[in-house]
Amino acid sequence: MKTIIRDATLDDLSFLVGQFDEGVSGGHFAGQPGVPTARIWHEWLRKRLMVRKCFRPDGSFIVEQVRIATSIAEVDGKPVGLLLSSPETPADTSAIEIYMLSVLKSVRRQGVASALIRVEEHRHVAGTTFYARCYPKSTWAIGFLQKHGYRVERISPDSGMHYLRKP
Numbered sequence: 001m002k003t004i005i006r007d008a009t010l011d012d013l014s015f016l017v018g019q020f021d022e023g024v025s026g027g028h029f030a031g032q033p034g035v036p037t038a039r040i041w042h043e044w045l046r047k048r049l050m051v052r053k054c055f056r057p058d059g060s061f062i063v064e065q066v067r068i069a070t071s072i073a074e075v076d077g078k079p080v081g082l083l084l085s086s087p088e089t090p091a092d093t094s095a096i097e098i099y100m101l102s103v104l105k106s107v108r109r110q111g112v113a114s115a116l117i118r119v120e121e122h123r124h125v126a127g128t129t130f131y132a133r134c135y136p137k138s139t140w141a142i143g144f145l146q147k148h149g150y151r152v153e154r155i156s157p158d159s160g161m162h163y164l165r166k167p
């Protein structure tokens with residue numbers, strides 16, 4: 001299977017919406033209730049920015065804007081996988097978060113996510129660290145990341161969220 005990795009465009013909208021909605025219903029991603037998924041992706045692709053809430057240990061939070069990059073894995077001219085990354089903290093590219101990763105069910109376990117993460121890691125300078133958060137339901141993703149050298153740094157006792165880092 002020849003997999004091409006490229007930047008996402010607005011032509012990928014329906015694929016991205018489908019994967020996102022499936023991931024939300026499977027408990028792998030956080031949804032944004034009340035906001036249509038197509039609108040979320042349209043804005044992410046157009047602005048290449050995401051607005052996110054960043055919580056402090058005391059429960060207070062700040063809202064920040066962060067740059068994002070979305071890669072598509074394509075097989076036979078069709079999108080089959082996506083990887084969205086962003087700096088772990090804005091304006092600091094020394095640590096990159098693998099924010100979202102998803103592969104079409106019909107082509108899973110054939111190396112598509114591996115190709116996406118390999119290309120993503122090589123896009124950044126040597127010495128960059130990589131970070132990911134996985135919900136407890138995402139056991140395949142946790143195993144996948146561990147296979148690619150990520151270690152579980154912490155598991156939230158409240159939510160079961162797994163925090164992984166490489167190296």
Ligand SMILES: CC(C)(COP(=O)(O)OP(=O)(O)OC[C@H]1O[C@@H](n2cnc3c(N)ncnc32)[C@H](O)[C@@H]1OP(=O)(O)O)[C@@H](O)C(=O)NCCC(=O)NCCS
Nearest residue numbers: 101102103108109110111112113114134138140141143144
């Ligand atoms: C996790 C996911 C992205 C992996 O994509 P993929 O293209 O199938 O992954 P690859 O083929 O590149 O890698 C396979 C490795 O991933 C892990 N893995 C993937 N599917 C697995 C499964 N069904 N059971 C156990 N391990 C699995 C294993 O480590 C596997 O290695 P192995 O085949 O040598 O055992 C895909 O299953 C997916 O989209 N899941 C739903 C969304 C999700 O969980 N996203 C991550 C949120 S943090």
